[in-house]
Amino acid sequence: MKLYHSPNSPYVRKVMVVLHETGQLPEVELIPSSLGPFDSGLPLHDKNPLGKIPALERPDGPTLFDSRVICAWLDDRAGGRLYPSGPGRWEVLTLEALADGILDAALLITYEGRLRREEIRSPEWCDAQWVRIKRACAALESRWMSHLSGPLTMGQIAVGCALGYLDFRHDARGWREGCPDLAAWFATFESRPSMIETRPPPA
Incomplete structure (x- = not known):
């Protein structure tokens, strides 16, 4: 997996914390992608048409984007501990x-x-x-x-x-x-x- 990443992004940080907490960090390559609101995001256009980070490139499906989607997917992959079932x-x-x-x-x-x-x-x-x-x-x-x-x-x-x-x-x-x-x-x-x-x- 590849995570388009900036250490200054709080949304990226959410994903990174989940990777640490679920033990999946060794499976992810971090791709530096510092983008601001005026950046075109060209390197990301074929991954995330919005040109925003975080974006998670998977080997077995479309690239995931928006931190909430990525975090939910990673948690599900790790057994679903961070999003409980039920009410x-x-x-x-x-x-x-x-x-x-x-x-x-x-x-x-x-x-x-x-x-x-x-x-x-x-x-x-x-x-x-x-x-x-x-x-x-x-x-x-x-x-x-x-x-x-x-x-x-x-x-x-x-x-x-x-x-x-x-x-x-x-x-x-x-x-x-x-x-x-x-x-x-x-x-x-x-x-x-x-x-x-x-x-x-x-x-």
């Missing part, structure tokens, strides 16, 4: 979607600050995205701590990668404020070997 599956999928929503908003802030010309940047736009992130963190604090503290699931991995990205790119905004339980959980979760091994390089 609990929907909680895991919802938690993963909430974490990915945090990432979506955080990336919009990143792109606004790093890629748009200074004279057309919108602080109000960035603040609006941060409101969404803080609302999501508050929901994690009030609704999801029992799940986060349970056996490892894909929801936990997704939240861990999302919070890690907030530290990586937006630490000064202080997501931990008002979320002491979530902050304590993350302090423990980010010490997992899979999280340590997949930390992005210094910004």
Whole structure:
């Protein structure tokens, strides 16, 4: 298998954590593919027409893309431990979607600050995205701590990668404020070997 990969991508990090946790990393070749929103993604067009990473090339089927699809496929291949069966599956999928929503908003802030010309940047736009992130963190604090503290699931991995990205790119905004339980959980979760091994390089 080949994973089109960038160490700075939080969506790629989700896949890498799953590879570590399920013991499948030795079976995957990492293909460097650092892409931004203005890149054409030409090397990836025949793998993922959207030109985005992560994308997982398989020897026995079409290339998979979108981190949620890849993570679910890898977990199924490893025996289905991270996405439980039964009603609990929907909680895991919802938690993963909430974490990915945090990432979506955080990336919009990143792109606004790093890629748009200074004279057309919108602080109000960035603040609006941060409101969404803080609302999501508050929901994690009030609704999801029992799940986060349970056996490892894909929801936990997704939240861990999302919070890690907030530290990586937006630490000064202080997501931990008002979320002491979530902050304590993350302090423990980010010490997992899979999280340590997949930390992005210094910004």
